[in-house]
Amino acid sequence: MLEFRQVHKAYATPQGPLEVLAGVDLSLAAGESLALMGESGSGKSTLLHLAAGLDLPDAGEVRLGGRAISGLAEAERARLRRESLGLVFQQFHLVxxxxxxxxxxxxxxxxxxxxxxxxxxxxxxxxxxGLERRYPEQLSGGQQQRLAIGRALAPRPALLLADEPTGNLDEATAGEVLALLLSLVAETGCALLMVTHSPRIAAPLDRRLRLSRGTLAPLAAAEASR
Structure with a gap:
């Protein structure tokens, strides 16, 4: 469903290019869930933006459903996002x-x-x-995040990308929202790539990887069990 082949990405800084991704290889199958962890600034959001076609790699290839994203014009990437992707962010972005x-x-x-x-x-x-006619400002934070998840899953996407989807919620609400998210993902059969800083949130997913110094590695057993 999603594949990174030797993907490189760097950003210009006053001190020179800052390499964020240094030859990343990644594959995610249909129906599989993957947690991506790493320190702030390690490039997790960059990787997510590349997966969504919101940004393009400097080198290497990102493929979604077998199609190389880099070779598509912006309008084609936007259409691919509408047709194949669901996006959930830490900020709810409700209308x-x-x-x-x-x-x-x-x-x-x-x-x-x-x-x-x-x-x-x-x-x-x-x-x-019973809340269908209310507006987002009339909902609690947990209700808004559940609504954002529902909006992303309403078109039954092939791939759901979630960037710290429980980061603004208290621990109890975060657990409820995560359980709901995983239940709906399993029911729709879509793949899930979720960025999180929390080993507890990452634990129920099928796989857990850490992004550090531009490369990916499986989470150490001790870290994954926290």
């Missing part, structure tokens, strides 16, 4: 002028795959039944 239900349906409408029955089921599964 304040849209109701809960319209926010939920937004991504599916853009992808041309709106399914009223699936939207109704998602509302119930997200614990938002």
């Amino acid at each position: 304040p002028s849209l109701s809960v239900l319209d926010n939920l349906r937004l991504q599916a409408r853009l992808a041309g795959r709106e399914d009223p029955d699936w939207s109704t089921e998602l509302v119930a599964r997200l614990g938002l039944a």
